[in-house]
Amino acid sequence: MLKKFFIICSGADTHILEDCSIGEQNKYAGIGATVFFTAVMAFIAASYALYTVFDNLYTSIFFGLIWGLLIFNLDRYIVSTINKTGNAIDELIQASPRIALAVIIAIVISKPLELKIFEKEINQVLLEQKNAMSLANKTQLAEQYTPTITSLQNQISSLQNDIVIKEAEVNALYDTYIAEAEGTAGTKLLGKGPVYKEKREKHDALLAELQQLKTENKEKINNIETEIASLKGDYDTQVATTQPIINNFDGLMARVNALGKLPWLPSFFIFMLFLAIETSPIFAKLLSPKGAYDFKLEDQESALKTNVLQNKNQCEALLKTDYAINDRIYSDIEKEDELYTYKRKKARELMQLQADAFYKKQKNIL
Incomplete structure (x- = not known):
């Protein structure tokens, strides 16, 4: 049950994975577990950051949950849209925008947790700032x-x-x-x-x-x-x-500024930790060899693509044939005397009506 849940978290096609080996399933379960726990860390970080803003536990948990679900959805999308092509350079180019997004997410997640981890040191900095502000005031x-x-x-x-x-x-x-x-x-x-x-x-x-x-x-x-x-x-x-x-x-802003006054190295290591956690599903998929799931997914997508192209070509052929048939039909009826006589009669009636309308208009003006 837990394995299936993590596979769903990875964004993989569960129907295709059912026919793959246990090792292939475990690989995507591991990727999904990383996505899930990253979202949990995002929920904790956002809840703490929002608690410093709203000072209300339930409000912070509610919006923190929304933020955690948003991060979960983004990570799941990032991992699921990386396709294994067998070419490392193409895969890296394909993953580069997703890696940049993962870096941004890692910064957003790590900062509130840094505030919590260094809370005592931040409180000391804030106390010194408050004392200085009191004296200045x-x-x-x-x-x-x-x-x-x-x-x-x-x-x-x-x-x-x-x-x-x-x-x-x-x-x-x-x-x-x-x-x-x-x-x-x-x-x-x-x-x-x-x-x-x-x-x-x-x-x-x-x-x-x-x-x-x-x-x-x-x-x-x-x-x-x-x-x-x-x-x-x-x-x-x-x-x-x-x-x-x-x-x-x-x-929140005061604490972030106070954190900036502390030595940068511990904060940098924490950021690197979360960056590694956030990008690990992407690099796990990039570094893993092309497996049975990737071949089956590629085969399914290729079959669908082939079917779409066939339908498109067939529609184009039908349209081209229809144009040719219409050209022949209009070319054949172009020389028929019956059609000429009928259109000549209608044109005469139309010109008579136009002449009568023009006469009435000029008469009203006079």
Whole structure:
């Protein structure tokens, strides 16, 4: 049962193979088994590749099955259309387009399986890329907010600096009127005289300005700090919003690009393996000697071709004979007076009708 199934997979004519030897049947069963298992590998590869796209198991299996059947049909067609002629060069020329197609199929099949085999290494490459993208994303977002935040922080520093300068002036006036009271500076008269009172009033006025300045600047600083906090919140929101996009950067194209960053030699060996699997049915048929199946198939096709050519030649002979007979018939009746008289009568009637129609047309115009 399994042998018959693999023979069907090879695309061979089962009726012809039934009359061939066991060895001939086993040869085509082996070719069919290679075609079948290549389709199985194509199904697995396509299902994995589609799973990375759709992230749904059943959808991936469904479309992977369709792809596997497509590859199975192509391989079966490629193998079944290679005819053994006994001439190696003619067979190779005949198989060259099919070999090129087999190479394309091998590339398509091997790539998804390479992604699965090197999944851990690809994940490491993707992790490095994601980290770099996260840093670049934060840097780009920071470039949008940092200048504004820096400007606002400079404003806070400027307001705080104004307070410090005012405090220094107040402290300087305080030291001045204290020194005046102690007689260590100014008039150098001990006691709280008029000069002391004047300096004390300046100090008190400046202290009031300092208190007013602190109140006003504190309110401004609070407003600016609120604005800075809002900008930082917006920045954090932007980072949180864009990070999932970076985290999901692991689709099929990203994995293929990551695979390209790995050493090429292991991927090349895997490709060569699948290329050997894909082209093995073709080369098995090319390298195998012309067997009983090939002779019987050639005999059947030759008989059909001969029959078609015979029918074609017979039809051409019949047509040629029919032409000759018709020529003789028309040549014989060409000189008959009865036919001449009849056609002369009809021609006269036709010309009379044309003359009457022309007369009526001209009369209507006038």
